[in-house]
Amino acid sequence: MSSLFTPLTLRAVTLPNRIALAPMCQYSAGPDGLPTDWHLVHLGARAVGGAALVMTEATAVVPEGRISPQDTGLWSGRHVDAWRPVTSFLTAHGAVPAVQLAHAGFKASTYRPWEPRRGGVPDVEGGWTPVGPTTEPFLPDYRVPTALDPAGISGVVEAFATAAGRAVDAGFAAVEIHAAHGYLLHEFLSPLTNQRTDGWGGDRAGRMRLTLEVARAVRATVGEDVPVLTRISATDWVEGGWTVADSVALAAELAAAGVDLVDCSSGGASPTAAIPLGRGYQVPLAAQVRREAQVPTGAVGLIVEPEQAEAIVADGEADLVLLGRELLRNPYWPHQAAAKLGADANWPNQYLRAV
Ligand SMILES: Cc1cc2nc3c(=O)[nH]c(=O)nc-3n(C[C@H](O)[C@H](O)[C@H](O)COP(=O)(O)O)c2cc1C
Numbered sequence: 001m002s003s004l005f006t007p008l009t010l011r012a013v014t015l016p017n018r019i020a021l022a023p024m025c026q027y028s029a030g031p032d033g034l035p036t037d038w039h040l041v042h043l044g045a046r047a048v049g050g051a052a053l054v055m056t057e058a059t060a061v062v063p064e065g066r067i068s069p070q071d072t073g074l075w076s077g078r079h080v081d082a083w084r085p086v087t088s089f090l091t092a093h094g095a096v097p098a099v100q101l102a103h104a105g106f107k108a109s110t111y112r113p114w115e116p117r118r119g120g121v122p123d124v125e126g127g128w129t130p131v132g133p134t135t136e137p138f139l140p141d142y143r144v145p146t147a148l149d150p151a152g153i154s155g156v157v158e159a160f161a162t163a164a165g166r167a168v169d170a171g172f173a174a175v176e177i178h179a180a181h182g183y184l185l186h187e188f189l190s191p192l193t194n195q196r197t198d199g200w201g202g203d204r205a206g207r208m209r210l211t212l213e214v215a216r217a218v219r220a221t222v223g224e225d226v227p228v229l230t231r232i233s234a235t236d237w238v239e240g241g242w243t244v245a246d247s248v249a250l251a252a253e254l255a256a257a258g259v260d261l262v263d264c265s266s267g268g269a270s271p272t273a274a275i276p277l278g279r280g281y282q283v284p285l286a287a288q289v290r291r292e293a294q295v296p297t298g299a300v301g302l303i304v305e306p307e308q309a310e311a312i313v314a315d316g317e318a319d320l321v322l323l324g325r326e327l328l329r330n331p332y333w334p335h336q337a338a339a340k341l342g343a344d345a346n347w348p349n350q351y352l353r354a355v
Contacts, residue, residue: 004337011226015096017052025057025067027070035056051095054090055100058183061103066108067108069126080170083171094346097173099176101164101175106133107138132184133187160214162221168223175222190241193269208249215258228258231263232265233266234289236269241273252295261297263320265282266301279304280312286300300321307340
């Protein structure tokens with residue numbers, strides 16, 4: 001029997017298998033962060049392909065929290081209306097729709113990757129002044145952020161909570177808080193980027209405060225039935241940076257704050273990090289956090305083969321396997337993996353004659 005094709009229950013939601021579409025920016029939103037037909041077709045194809053959890057890209061809780069001007073958002077009722085057809089299609093095709101709620105912090109207002117220019121987008125091209133833990137920019141060609149004051153920090157917590165409520169209204173059945181990759185929450189967590197001397201910086205407890213307050217506020221808003229996931233960078237891969245031991249401590253506190261699964265990615269706080277890229281390179285991080293913090297985890301990063309994904313779940317390294325680029329290349333990977341692992345493939349009726 002396949003472990004990868006065993007259901008996973010998180011609160012009131014049961015995923016039919018352990019395969020999730022990893023959150024991936026599409027840089028294809030309409031004006032003001034509204035999702036478009038691209039999002040319906042792109043996410044819809046992965047639901048039809050058999051992924052149990054279909055997660056949106058980093059979706060900004062406030063306009064200034066977008067990575068690029070083309071990112072999606074969830075900061076108004078218009079966004080709720082625009083996301084509804086997407087969540088309704090995903091649900092109708094057997095997937096659990098999830099949204100990744102994000103704030104890009106000092107990495108906001110940058111060009112989308114296929115533009116010829118890099119770095120910060122100026123105001124005249126639709127950019128804006130980002131916010132961060134301090135006024136230090138991420139890179140010299142990024143925009144100089146404004147340092148968040150305590151009122152601004154409270155505003156961020158409230159924005160995550162309000163967006164989570166909107167997500168539920170829009171039909172999302174699960175919410176992921178983005179606290180990884182050098183974006184705002186990770187900027188506060190990491191000693192590399194948080195040089196604050198007030199109660200939001202300093203020791204690990206001070207640096208964890210913003211992420212934990214966001215987690216508590218999101219949990220309080222969505223109620224007891226909706227799963228809340230949190231994506232962390234489990235290590236900065238830099239001497240003196242955030243470590244896996246820090247992640248174990250954070251994961252335990254996140255669980256106490258009402259988070260159901262910790263999605264273990266890595267890196268992003270430092271442009272000079274030496275990341276040991278390779279097949280399943282972040283799986284040991286998910287395994288260590290799961291073992292030592294006793295919380296369900298998600299594994300992500302160069303997971304490409306069905307047998308590899310199967311072993312991650314069967315060996316207890318993670319509860320959920322998130323696939324990014326492999327699902328871009330092949331939306332039907334879950335059905336093909338099921339066939340390979342001897343589980344039910346569940347192809348949609350419309351495609352049965354091709355199976
Ligand atoms: C095009 C693209 C966009 C991405 N956007 C996001 C994002 O919005 N949020 C996030 O947490 N990670 C993002 N990531 C990282 C992926 O979720 C994933 O962690 C990473 O690609 C490693 O997994 P993979 O080897 O299966 O692709 C992105 C990756 C790609 C390739």
